[in-house]
Amino acid sequence: MLLRNSCSLVAAMLIVALACLPSCKEERHFHDYFDQSQLDVIAQIGTAKSKLADHHLDYDTTWVDRFGYHHIPVDTLPGDYRDIFDDFNDVQIPFARKNGIEPIKNLHDAYRLKQPLVKIATCEAYYLDSLTHSMPYLVPKAAKLLEEIGCAFADSVKARGGSAYRIVVTSCTRSNFTVGKLLKVNWNASPNSCHMYGTTFDLSWTHYEPYNNDYYINREDLKNVLAHVLLHFKQQNRCTVLHEQGQCCFHITVK
Numbered sequence: 298m299l300l301r302n303s304c305s306l307v308a309a310m311l312i313v314a315l316a317c318l319p320s321c322k323e324e325r326h327f328h329d330y331f332d333q334s335q336l337d338v339i340a341q342i343g344t345a346k347s348k349l350a351d352h353h354l355d356y357d358t359t360w361v362d363r364f365g366y367h368h369i370p371v372d373t374l375p376g377d378y379r380d381i382f383d384d385f386n387d388v389q390i391p392f393a394r395k396n397g398i399e400p401i402k403n404l405h406d407a408y409r410l411k412q413p414l415v416k417i418a419t420c421e422a423y424y425l426d427s428l429t430h431s432m433p434y435l436v437p438k439a440a441k442l443l444e445e446i447g448c449a450f451a452d453s454v455k456a457r458g459g460s461a462y463r464i465v466v467t468s469c470t471r472s473n474f475t476v477g478k479l480l481k482v483n484w485n486a487s488p489n490s491c492h493m494y495g496t497t498f499d500l501s502w503t504h505y506e507p508y509n510n511d512y513y514i515n516r517e518d519l520k521n522v523l524a525h526v527l528l529h530f531k532q533q534n535r536c537t538v539l540h541e542q543g544q545c546c547f548h549i550t551v552k
């Protein structure tokens with residue numbers, strides 16, 4: 298009887314915990330990332346969040362799980378991120394055309410840009426991933442937006458008790474050739490991709506760059522912080538945002 302009651306209690310806790318994960322549609326990602334023993338820990342995390350939610354509070358301190366990952370106080374945005382950040386290409390492309398360059402199809406195009414592109418590089422605000430199918434250039438307005446998003450993210454992580462962290466840029470401006478090498482690349486992007494206009498960049502929602510390699514923050518917490526930041530900029534009418542499932546990134550175009 299005692300064993301049966303214990304099992305019932307554990308099952309109830311797991312149900313509560315899983316209900317507290319960001320959304321049922323995102324459970325797939327948790328299961329992709331973690332094995333069963335790790336999922337047990339996540340269940341405990343969910344229970345802790347549940348208790349605090351009862352008091353209408355974030356947990357207000359950082360804590361460390363048994364795998365050494367730091368957790369910071371941040372809520373998941375209510376709803377599915379695919380619904381919150383659902384600016385598909387038809388929404389984003391008018392802003393790309395309005396704010397961007399003419400798509401670069403050849404070297405002559407690169408010299409006849411109607412506005413300059415600025416080179417972006419890893420800095421305090423963001424970490425530039427090794428780009429394989431795009432070039433590290435953006436129109437000034439998009440570069441400024443990227444920097445502001447990166448600073449807001451870093452500030453928000455620190456304000457919640459975390460250490461210095463940066464967002465990771467995984468894609469910028471795409472073209473038929475690579476500047477300096479005239480190297481044609483086989484990219485699969487649509488001819489109508491916003492990435493052709495220098496207005497658009499991708500931020501990973503699975504990878505973040507710590508300054509301190511001895512201090513790692515739980516990735517879901519970091520994703521939630523980034524989601525809060527992006528929602529703020531979206532509500533300020535600064536950008537459009539798409540939560541891309543396949544590329545595991547936020548696809549962002551400056552408005």
Ligand SMILES: [Zn+2]
Pocket residue numbers: 468492497498499547548549
């Ligand atoms: Zn993209």
